[in-house]
Amino acid sequence: MIPRAPFALGLAGLIPFIWGAATLLSGDLAAWGVQNLGARFSGPFVLLNYGQIILAFMSGVLWGFATKAHGSRAATGYTLSVLPALSVFFTVGAGPASSAIYLIAGFVGLLALDWAFWRQGLAPEWWMRLRILLTVVVVACLSLLVL
Numbered sequence: 206m207i208p209r210a211p212f213a214l215g216l217a218g219l220i221p222f223i224w225g226a227a228t229l230l231s232g233d234l235a236a237w238g239v240q241n242l243g244a245r246f247s248g249p250f251v252l253l254n255y256g257q258i259i260l261a262f263m264s265g266v267l268w269g270f271a272t273k274a275h276g277s278r279a280a281t282g283y284t285l286s287v288l289p290a291l292s293v294f295f296t297v298g299a300g301p302a303s304s305a306i307y308l309i310a311g312f313v314g315l316l317a318l319d320w321a322f323w324r325q326g327l328a329p330e331w332w333m334r335l336r337i338l339l340t341v342v343v344v345a346c347l348s349l350l351v352l
Contacts, residue, residue: 207331215335218259225252226346239324249301249350256308256347257293263315264290270327282327289315312347314320316340 207215228235228247238247245254262264264286271282294306319336322328 221255222346260293261290270322273327305347
């Protein structure tokens with residue numbers, strides 16, 4: 206079972222993705238968002254910017270997991286932990302559709318890294334249940350920019 210706090214905070218972290226997707230699907234909602242919140246909090250802007258932030262944040266989470274390893278396993282863990290942030294830096298920014306594709310690839314790759322850390326016992330037992338749920342929602346929201 207996923208502990209209540211990580212589950213609630215993980216779901217709360219989906220709000221910008223869901224909001225961005227909703228503003229892509231509803232012109233009225235997008236117009237309201239732009240008028241009341243500003244353009245950077247609507248549509249592709251919120252999806253792409255927040256996606257970059259979360260991938261970089263997740264690099265830090267993986268770094269934390271790497272601290273539980275020792276020797277060459279720790280070195281490998283630290284090396285792998287920086288990949289999500291570096292992927293954002295080197296790939297995102299060429300336009301909404303291509304940026305979304307790169308972010309989707311980044312989140313799928315992150316899920317593979319999550320699994321690797323979890324499999325080694327470096328992440329909590331419940332980690333993959335949470336990460337799969339969050340990743341499915343994130344990828345679905347970002348996919349709207351590619352369609």
